[in-house]
Amino acid sequence: xxxxxxxxxxxxxxxxxxxxxxxxxxxxxxxxxxxxxxxxxxxxxxxxxxxxxxxxxxxxxxxxxxxxxxxxxxxxxxxxxxxxxxxxxxxxxxxxxxxxxxxxxxxxxxxxxxxxxxxxxxxxxxxxxxxxxxxxxxxxxxxxxxxxxxx
Numbered sequence: 001x002x003x004x005x006x007x008x009x010x011x012x013x014x015x016x017x018x019x020x021x022x023x024x025x026x027x028x029x030x031x032x033x034x035x036x037x038x039x040x041x042x043x044x045x046x047x048x049x050x051x052x053x054x055x056x057x058x059x060x061x062x063x064x065x066x067x068x069x070x071x072x073x074x075x076x077x078x079x080x081x082x083x084x085x086x087x088x089x090x091x092x093x094x095x096x097x098x099x100x101x102x103x104x105x106x107x108x109x110x111x112x113x114x115x116x117x118x119x120x121x122x123x124x125x126x127x128x129x130x131x132x133x134x135x136x137x138x139x140x141x142x143x144x145x146x147x148x149x150x151x
Contacts, residue, residue: 005077005114005117006089006105006114006117007114008087008089008105008107008112010089010091010105011089011090011091011103011104011105011147012089012090012091012146012147013042013046013089013090013091013146013147014087014088014089014090015041015042015045015046015087015088015090016085016086016087016088016109017037017038017041017042017085017086017087017088018083018085018086019034019080019081019082019083019084019085019086020082021082021083023082024081024082028081029079029080029081030079030080030081030082030084032074032076035074035076035106035115035116035118036072036074036118038086038088038106039072039074039088039102039104039106039118039120040069040120041088042088042090042104043090043102043104043120043122046090046147047064047067047139050138050139050142051064064127065124065125065126065127065133065136066124066125066127066130067100067122067123067124067125068122068123068125069120069121069122070099070121070122070123071119071120071121072118072119072120072121073118073119074116074117074118075116075117075118076115076116077114077115077116077117078108078113078114078115078116079115080106080108080115084108084109084110085108085109085110086106086107086108086109086115087106087107087108087109088104088105088106088107089104089105089106089107090102090103090104090147091103091104091147092143092147093119095135095140095143096135097134097135098123098124098132098133098134098135099121099122099123099124099132099135100121100122100124100135100139100143101119101120101121102119102120102121102122103117103118103119104117104118104119104120105117105118106118124136
């Protein structure tokens with residue numbers, strides 16, 4: 001495990017994620033599941049924004065080929081608590097034939113402190129048979145423009 005700690009500028013796309021009072025756990029900080037929700041919401045928002053741009057209108061997720069999370073992880077560095085607003089940075093660390101490994105950084109908006117780093121691996125599947133399919137060309141192209149690590 002590396003001790004490399006990225007900056008928000010290392011991520012090509014960002015999304016804010018406001019916290020809510022009930023996101024705090026009994027210990028007074030955000031429950032671990034909230035970090036996963038912030039990461040999942042960020043990746044899904046990026047994907048849906050791209051579909052909308054491609055079609056010139058919002059497209060319901062049910063009309064797109066799904067992507068299943070097959071692996072995820074999160075490494076924590078500092079705590080957040082309500083009423084913090086998080087900023088989640090997104091990049092594509094690896095684009096395979098049928099999958100994408102997303103890299104995410106979660107920062108506190110108020111001071112820019114890195115709170116956590118996470119990863120999600122999505123496998124794209126056909127809507128009808130749920131078997132792996134190639135990463136859609138439009139997503140590959142958008143990743144090349146916006147998200148590739150080091151871009």
